[in-house]
Structures are given as structure tokens and as C-alpha cells.
Amino acid sequence: MNLHELITARRSAxxxxxxxxILESYPANARDFFQNRKAHFQNPVGAALENQTATxxxxxxxxxxxxxxxxxxxxxxxxxxxxxxxxAQALNFIPLLKLTLRETLGSDIHxxxxxxxxxxxxxxxxxxxxxxxxxxxxxxxxxxxxQAGEWRRQSYLALRMKTVCNGETSIAGxxxx
Amino acid sequence: MSQGKLKxxxxxxxxxQPPAKSWTDPTVEFRKGVICYGAVPETLNYLDLPHAKKWxxxxxxxxxxxxxxKIIFEGMRDRLMRFRSFKVFMxxxxxxxxCADKCHFYIGSGDPKNMPVLRAELLRSVYRRQFTKAGKxxxxxxxxxxxxxxxxxxxxxxxxxxTECRRCSVFCPYGIDTAExxxxxxxxxxxxxxxxxxxxxxxxxxxxxGNHLGIQPHGFKDSVExxxxxxxxxxxxxxxxxxxxxxxxxxxxxxxxDYFAQxxxxxxxxxxxxxxxxGLDYTLSTFASEGGNFGLFHSNEMxxxxxxxxxxxxxxxxxxxxxxxxxxxxxxxxxxxMDTMNGPADFLQVPKSSLTGTVFANAASTKMVHISExxxxxxxxxxxxxxxxxxxxxxxxxxxxxxxxRCMGLFDEPRYVLQQVMKNFHEMPExxxxxxxxxxxxGSGLGTDENIESRMRGGLPRANAVxxxxxxxxxNLLVCMCAIDKATLPPLLEYWTPGVEVAGLHELVxxxxxxxxxxxxxxxxxxxxxxxxxxxxxxxx
Numbered sequence: 001m002n003l004h005e006l007i008t009a010r011r012s013a014x015x016x017x018x019x020x021x022i023l024e025s026y027p028a029n030a031r032d033f034f035q036n037r038k039a040h041f042q043n044p045v046g047a048a049l050e051n052q053t054a055t056x057x058x059x060x061x062x063x064x065x066x067x068x069x070x071x072x073x074x075x076x077x078x079x080x081x082x083x084x085x086x087x088a089q090a091l092n093f094i095p096l097l098k099l100t101l102r103e104t105l106g107s108d109i110h111x112x113x114x115x116x117x118x119x120x121x122x123x124x125x126x127x128x129x130x131x132x133x134x135x136x137x138x139x140x141x142x143x144x145x146x147q148a149g150e151w152r153r154q155s156y157l158a159l160r161m162k163t164v165c166n167g168e169t170s171i172a173g174x175x176x177x
Numbered sequence: 178m179s180q181g182k183l184k185x186x187x188x189x190x191x192x193x194q195p196p197a198k199s200w201t202d203p204t205v206e207f208r209k210g211v212i213c214y215g216a217v218p219e220t221l222n223y224l225d226l227p228h229a230k231k232w233x234x235x236x237x238x239x240x241x242x243x244x245x246x247k248i249i250f251e252g253m254r255d256r257l258m259r260f261r262s263f264k265v266f267m268x269x270x271x272x273x274x275x276c277a278d279k280c281h282f283y284i285g286s287g288d289p290k291n292m293p294v295l296r297a298e299l300l301r302s303v304y305r306r307q308f309t310k311a312g313k314x315x316x317x318x319x320x321x322x323x324x325x326x327x328x329x330x331x332x333x334x335x336x337x338x339x340t341e342c343r344r345c346s347v348f349c350p351y352g353i354d355t356a357e358x359x360x361x362x363x364x365x366x367x368x369x370x371x372x373x374x375x376x377x378x379x380x381x382x383x384x385x386x387g388n389h390l391g392i393q394p395h396g397f398k399d400s401v402e403x404x405x406x407x408x409x410x411x412x413x414x415x416x417x418x419x420x421x422x423x424x425x426x427x428x429x430x431x432x433x434x435d436y437f438a439q440x441x442x443x444x445x446x447x448x449x450x451x452x453x454x455x456g457l458d459y460t461l462s463t464f465a466s467e468g469g470n471f472g473l474f475h476s477n478e479m480x481x482x483x484x485x486x487x488x489x490x491x492x493x494x495x496x497x498x499x500x501x502x503x504x505x506x507x508x509x510x511x512x513x514x515m516d517t518m519n520g521p522a523d524f525l526q527v528p529k530s531s532l533t534g535t536v537f538a539n540a541a542s543t544k545m546v547h548i549s550e551x552x553x554x555x556x557x558x559x560x561x562x563x564x565x566x567x568x569x570x571x572x573x574x575x576x577x578x579x580x581x582x583r584c585m586g587l588f589d590e591p592r593y594v595l596q597q598v599m600k601n602f603h604e605m606p607e608x609x610x611x612x613x614x615x616x617x618x619x620g621s622g623l624g625t626d627e628n629i630e631s632r633m634r635g636g637l638p639r640a641n642a643v644x645x646x647x648x649x650x651x652x653n654l655l656v657c658m659c660a661i662d663k664a665t666l667p668p669l670l671e672y673w674t675p676g677v678e679v680a681g682l683h684e685l686v687x688x689x690x691x692x693x694x695x696x697x698x699x700x701x702x703x704x705x706x707x708x709x710x711x712x713x714x715x716x717x718x
Contacts, residue, residue, distance in 0.1 A: 026287040027287060027288065027289050028197060029287075029289040029292075030283075030286075030287030030288070030289065031287075033278055033283075033287065034287060039608070040641075041606045041608055041609050041638065041641060041642050041645070042278065042284065042608060042638070043278070043284065044284065044285075044637050044638055044641035045284070045285065045287065045637070047641075078672070078673065079634075079637070082285075082630045082631075082633040082634045082637075082672075083285075083286055083287070083634055084208065084211065084286070084288075084630075139672075142671070142672055143210075143629050143630065143633065143672065146626075146629060146668040146671055146672060147626040147627075147629050149668070150626045150668065152439075153438055153439045153440075153664065153667065154434075154437070154438050154664070155437070155438075156437065156438050156439030156442055157400055157403065157404075157436065157437045157438070157439075157442055158437070160403075160442075161399075161403055164403075
């Protein structure tokens with residue numbers, strides 16, 4: 001049995017434990033709430049957690065190489081980026097996956113062959129963590145971009161009047177649609 | 178965790194679990210990105226409000242007056258006597274938890290004190306300690322807390338994380354209106370000069386010029402004339418937009434953002450086109466140039482002070498009734514408070530459409546009609562010609578703005594209008610619309626930029642439902658009828674759901690409206706070409 005097969009066989013246990021560790025970053029009442037993911041539209045955080053952990057584990061089972069790393073973390077990162085977390089707290093879900101894998105797979109990965117595969121997988125997850133950090137920064141920069149752009153919407157008519165009076169074709173700095 | 182050399186497994190677990198603490202612990206951290214700036218002394222002084230000072234919530238010292246506790250307790254006693262609802266809401270909650278997971282801030286953040294029940298409990302606990310025998314005798318055993326500076330800061334933190342959207346109230350079996358508890362909490366904080374800049378500056382502006390933006394009469398007139406010129410370029414028709422003219426049938430009042438901001442401005446173009454086409458006998462007012470009323474987010478007294486201008490102008494301009502534009506909280510004030518605050522408006526007549534003969538008996542008391550009702554009535558009576566294909570480049574969904582939906586029950590009128598002026602319309606999931614609609618996350622004076630992080634997580638449930646129709650139905654437009662929505666949903670969607678624009682209902686009416694003698698429309702009111710129609714994607718239902 002190779003590592004992917006081993007993870008596939010224990011996917012459910014890994015997922016439960018991993019989600020539990022991620023949810024520990026929230027207050028106790030919220031953990032219960034976020035665990036109830038039946039109502040997708042009433043609980044988007046819980047739904048995103050369910051979806052992103054499932055997608056990421058699926059990618060692990062298949063071998064991560066052929067998948068889009070950004071898509072694996074995008075939704076969850078955007079949520080964590082606006083939830084009062086420090087960057088380290090926001091991105092901790094990937095180190096927690098490494099921890100979960102080691103604890104769940106236990107001594108079964110201590111064979112020479114699987115140990116090497118585990119090492120490769122962890123290196124791959126380190127790469128995913130860096131991608132997640134990039135996406136986190138994109139999300140945070142988007143927040144600042146939105147903040148900076150608020151005045152433009154609020155002053156739209158003044159900008160438009162200036163544009164028309166100066167005979168310009170578009171408002172300075174406005175994105176071309 | 179051991180203090181010696183850490184194993185890799187231990188490293189991964191550092192500090193990520195928040196320490197367990199009781200809800201009675203009032204400690205909060207005022208973080209940049211989450212909180213709003215404190216009100217500056219100039220605006221408080223302008224409005225004759227007490228205890229003006231230079232102050233920020235992040236300061237350690239809030240410069241409270243020495244007798245601040247007495248001020249709060251007397252303020253609370255006064256309000257318990259004056260507002261029966263406040264007294265009832267303090268006493269009757271059984272903490273069943275029905276509201277707990279209904280608040281968009283709790284759903285987005287997981288912060289337990291954003292549960293409406295617990296947010297209200299922050300105030301109730303002090304009420305119990307001070308005003309009930311059980312609380313005085315048994316203290317913490319019955320959930321009573323002493324008031325101290327930490328509790329006061331906690332109030333400020335959480336009462337400015339409630340948008341007064343009233344979604345929680347829909348689910349409360351006792352009908353407790355948590356928005357009114359937030360209003361009382363804010364009123365008490367105001368007694369100590371603790372308010373936010375984004376509320377107080379618009380208040381001062383509105384008191385001075387009649388609108389939140391502080392636009393003076395000549396600026397208002399310039400904007401309207403510019404809009405008239407732009408509409409002429411788009412349609413070939415120069416419409417009239419009377420301002421401050423006496424003797425017309427109707428006073429039209431819209432939120433001031435419609436005259437200056439984007440995408441609100443396109444809704445203004447829609448109003449102007451519609452009023453011209455039906456020959457509406459109306460006037461605008463430079464003083465009643467704001468339908469919105471940030472007084473609602475401050476105090477009863479301030480709400481009344483600012484609202485007075487609408488009836489005052491209606492009287493001065495000698496109109497018969499008032500028509501109101503696309504605003505959100507404006508309609509809570511007008512529909513639920515205006516009549517008793519500044520009425521009775523017995524100098525006005527019960528609104529009656531001169532075009533259809535419809536009597537708006539629902540507005541018999543306030544004398545003010547919502548424009549979506551008015552337009553729906555016009556369409557129903559075939560009084561306007563529409564070409565819905567001019568909106569074919571839009572594939573829309575409708576956001577029920579909290580106040581028109583939950584305070585007025587305006588669910589069907591806007592939908593009826595929307596489905597007459599466009600072909601491609603899809604509803605969001607049913608538990609996210611109509612009376613269960615999710616707030617934009619930025620209402621009640623929280624729509625500023627310094628708390629953007631808080632706004633984004635508060636708006637997540639709304640954006641999540643929009644994302645669903647974007648991904649499954651290719652929706653590219655979110656239609657709403659609230660000025661705060663129009664200001665705050667675009668950044669919300671830019672973060673969560675890129676590719677979906679925001680528009681007002683009457684922008685789409687203006688697009689579809691066939692005006693007698695108009696030029697061939699090559700663009701919509703935004704100047705976007707309308708030559709690339711989408712497939713008809715209207716829901717079968």
C-alpha cells in the first residue's frame with residue numbers, strides 16, 4: 001500500500017480530526033455552530049470548511065501534483081483573512097493537516113518506502129502553505145484596495161463632472177469595462 | 178504546552194485555541210480594520226451633544242466624566258420609563274437561542290457576543306444588577322453584572338457590530354426587536370460622548386444642509402442639472418426637474434447618495450426619465466434633499482430632528498403628498514416613526530396616483546409612498562411602455578434590503594417591477610431573501626472604510642447567496658433599493674463574488690422605459706452598449 005492509498009483508506013478519520021483542530025481556533029460556541037453544515041446558506045463558514053477540507057483531502061488521495069493549488073485554498077483563505085486572525089493563525093490549517101496526517105497514520109508510515117513518500121508529501125504541503133500565504137496576501141491587499149476605492153464611488157458625480165468639463169473620455173483611474 | 182524544546186508537533190499547535198472565558202468577561206480588543214473611528218468633538222458640539230472630546234476607541238483612557246456611571250444609570254432609568262418596549266425587551270427574553278445563529282456578524286465571525294441574545298445580554302446584565310431585586314440580591318447567579326469601564330467598552334464594541342437589520346427579530350418567539358436594544362445601547366453611550374464619526378459627521382451635515390453629504394443647495398442643483406443633461410444625451414429628451422417649486426402635487430425625496438454616488442446616480446437618471454414620461458407633477462427640495470436619516474442610528478431625538486425637514490418642506494412647498502425614493506433605513510423611519518414623531522401630517526392628502534386613480538391607503542397616515550409601489554401600480558395599469566430587452570445584458574437577482582423588506586413588507590412590488598423591465602431574473606435561495614434576507618453587513622452607520630474587515634465578514638452570508646446564483650445561473654447583477662446597499666454591496670461583492678455589479682430598481686426601469694420622442698437607445702443609463710443580449714434565462718417559476 002502506498003501513501004495515497006493509505007490516506008484514502010483513512011480519509012474519514014483524517015478529515016474529522018483535521019476539522020476539529022481547525023475549529024479549535026474559534027470560541028467553543030462557534031465550533032458547535034460551524035460543525036453544523038447542513039444549511040449551506042445559513043452557515044457559509046461551516047460549508048466552506050467542509051468543502052475545502054474535502055477538496056484538499058481528495059487532492060491528497062489522488063496525489064497533489066495535477067491540481068490547482070489556488071483553488072484548493074482560495075475560499076477558506078478569504079474567510080480566514082477577515083476573521084480577526086493573525087496571518088499565522090489564518091494559515092495554520094495546513095500545518096494542522098501535517099500534524100493530523102502524522103497522528104492519524106501513526107506507525108504505518110514508518111516503513112522506509114512510506115517514510116520517504118510522507119517526506120515528499122510534507123514538502124508538497126509546505127509549498128501549498130506558501131501558495132496559501134500568497135492568496136492570503138492577495139485577499140488582504142484586496143481589502144486595502146477596496147478601502148482606497150470607496151471615495152471614488154462616493155464622489156462619482158464630482159469625478160464625472162470633472163471628466164465631462166475637461167472633455168476627457170473616461171474618469172481618471174477608473175477601470176475600463 | 179511544555180516550556181522546553183518543542184517537538185514539531187507541538188510547534189504546530191501554538192496559541193491557536195482561544196482561551197475559554199465566561200461571557201461575563203467584558204475584555205475586548207479594539208483592532209484596526211474592525212472598529213469605527215470615534216466621533217470628533219466638532220460634530221458633537223455642532224449638534225449640542227454632551228461630552229465632546231478628542232478620543233478614539235483604541236485609547237486606553239476614554240476621558241469619561243467623573244460621574245459617568247450615574248449618567249448611564251439615570252439614562253437607563255429614563256429610557257425604561259419612556260420606552261415600554263425597552264423595559265419589556267429587558268425582561269422577557271428567555272434565552273431560548275432562536276436568534277443565536279441568525280445574525281450575519283455571528284455567522285461570519287463565530288464571535289459568541291455577536292449572537293443577538295448575548296449582545297442584548299451585555300445590556301440586560303447591567304439592567305438586572307441595577308434595576309431588579311433578583312439582580313441586586315443574587316448578582317452573578319441570575320446573570321447580573323456590575324457596570325465598569327470594561328463593560329462600557331464592551332458595549333461600544335458590540336453595539337457598533339449590529340446593523341439593526343432585525344433579521345434576528347423575525348425568529349424571536351417573543352418578538353424582541355434586538356435593533357431597538359442596540360438603539361438604546363447607543364443612546365446610553367451617546368450620553369458620554371461615545372459615538373462614531375461615520376454617524377456624527379453625516380448627522381451634523383444633515384442638520385446644516387439637509388443631507389448627509391453636506392451638499393449645499395447650489396451643489397444639489399448642479400447635480401440635478403448635470404443628470405438632466407446626461408439623460409438628454411442618452412435619450413435625446415431634455416426632462417424637467419423642478420427644485421423648490423411651490424404648488425406641485427408631489428414632493429419627491431430620495432437618499433442624497435442618488436445625486437452623487439455610484440451606482441446610485443443611474444437610479445436618479447431612471448427616476449427623472451420615469452417622472453418625465455408620466456408627466457408627474459412634482460418638485461425636489463434642496464432642504465429635504467436626504468431621505469436617509471442617520472438619526473435612526475444615533476437616538477430618537479436626533480431621528481426626530483432630522484426627519485422634521487420632510488414634513489416641513491412638504492408644508493412649505495404646499496404639495497399634496499410625498500413620494501419616496503430607493504432608500505433602506507429611510508423607510509423604517511418614515512414607515513414606523515415619522516407619523517408619531519413629526520406628524521400628524523394632516524395638512525397633506527391621502528396619496529392618490531393621478532395617473533391610475535389608485536389610493537395608497539397604506540400610506541393614509543404618513544402620506545408618503547414608496548416608489549416601488551408607485552411604479553408597480555403604473556405598470557399594472559399599463560401607464561408606461563417598456564422594452565425589457567434593453568436589460569438583456571443583465572442577468573439579475575434581487576436583494577431584499579432589510580428595512581423595506583422587514584419593516585414594510587415590500588417583497589412583491591419590486592419583484593413585479595423587475596420582472597416587467599427585464600427578462601433574465603433569478604431568485605437567491607429562499608432562506609436568504611424576503612423577510613429572511615441577509616444584511617449587507619454595513620447598515621446602521623457601519624458602512625465606512627475603517628471597519629472594512631468587519632463589514633466583509635458581516636456581509637459573507639449575503640455574498641455567499643449571490644455567489645450561488647452567479648455560479649449556477651450566471652447572474653451578473655444584484656438589484657436592490659437601498660442607498661447603503663448600493664454603497665456597500667459593490668465592495669462586498671468585489672471581495673467575495675467578483676463579476677457581479679449592483680444596480681437600483683429604477684435604473685433598470687429607466688433602461689427599459691420607452692420615452693415618447695426618444696432617440697434609439699444604443700446604451701443603457703451607464704453608457705454600456707445594449708447590443709449583446711443574453712439568452713432568456715428567466716426562472717420557470
